[in-house]
Amino acid sequence: MPGLHRPRLLRGARLPSPVDAPRIDTDRLTLRPHRLNDAAEWFALQSDPRTVKYIDWELRNRDESLKHLRDRTRKTRLWQADDFLALAVEHDGALIGDVSLHLRTVEAEQRSAEVGWVLNPEHSGNGYATEAAAAMVRFALDDLAATTVTAVIDRRNERSVALARRLGFTHYSSTPTHVTLAISRS
Template identity: 35%
Template sequence: MPDIALPIITKRLILRRFEAEDLERFHAYQSLPDTARFLLRPPLSKTKAMEVLGRYANFEFKQEGDWVCLAIERQDEPGLLGEVVLKWLEGPGQAEVGWILHPDARGQGIATEAAEAVLDLAFGLLAFHRVDAKLDALNHGSAAICKRIGMRLEASLVDIWHYKGQWATENIYAILDSEWRARRNGE
């Protein structure tokens, strides 16, 4: 697997490796119940946030099961806005994308722009064949992002997760490399 050159620069954003200086802002949004609402884990304590941030800062992307988790910030205004992740799934050419934003950064197209950059990376340099996104069916914001970046709803797995005291349906969105290339070429 080729090395990922960082940072990744988009029209408005910088996607970079996490740093120790990100801890306060990272914990600020990762500790919110609203942020963790659609995650399979509770909000992060400060100690757990330190541990997770350390893993994110020191990622390796060399084999199935590895993650690249990138900090998102604006080019014109330094400061952590959230994260975008690409996970290398088991099986040839398979990956998963996801994102989490600080509440102040939501609704501005930031997750869409970051996810598009990660899909460019996935289908370009990393040569993945298929990228999916798995989300709670109630997560309408992330579903809208999936649609904006050209993903299609492939499946709804009814009551597949039991977390936070209730059953949840998982929606799986996906896009193939050929679909991404056609979209980028305006076809």
């Protein structure tokens, strides 16, 4: 049933210790946990049809957007497979996007995570998505100790595919609708 989750006790292996949401500062951006006072900027991002064109989100009204943001404020710990971490992408004090990690495999020798990114289209073309995604990939490889990081992208989203390739991702697999790219720890 939608909305039901297995208790942590029944979800299997864990990391030796949880990895909590960091604050990551890059040259121009701050990646940090979402806050409820991001609501207006989060709604602006989620109510723009260009934002959801290639991702599995519906356009949201203010109430739906606030509910989604509230959920994201709780996505702050990676510990077991399928845990999800979401960070706000902030530029000059304003929320302009989101980067995320899904912990896919816990075991140290094959630990994997899936990275995702979304940027308010009003801020595209400035390299912010590349900067934020690069920081999240470094976090996954260095702090989470993932051996592999994947990105699952709608194959029509040429800009995101190009972004992943600029970061060093290579083709891993594909379906008729999506391409999966991967980068491994060297």
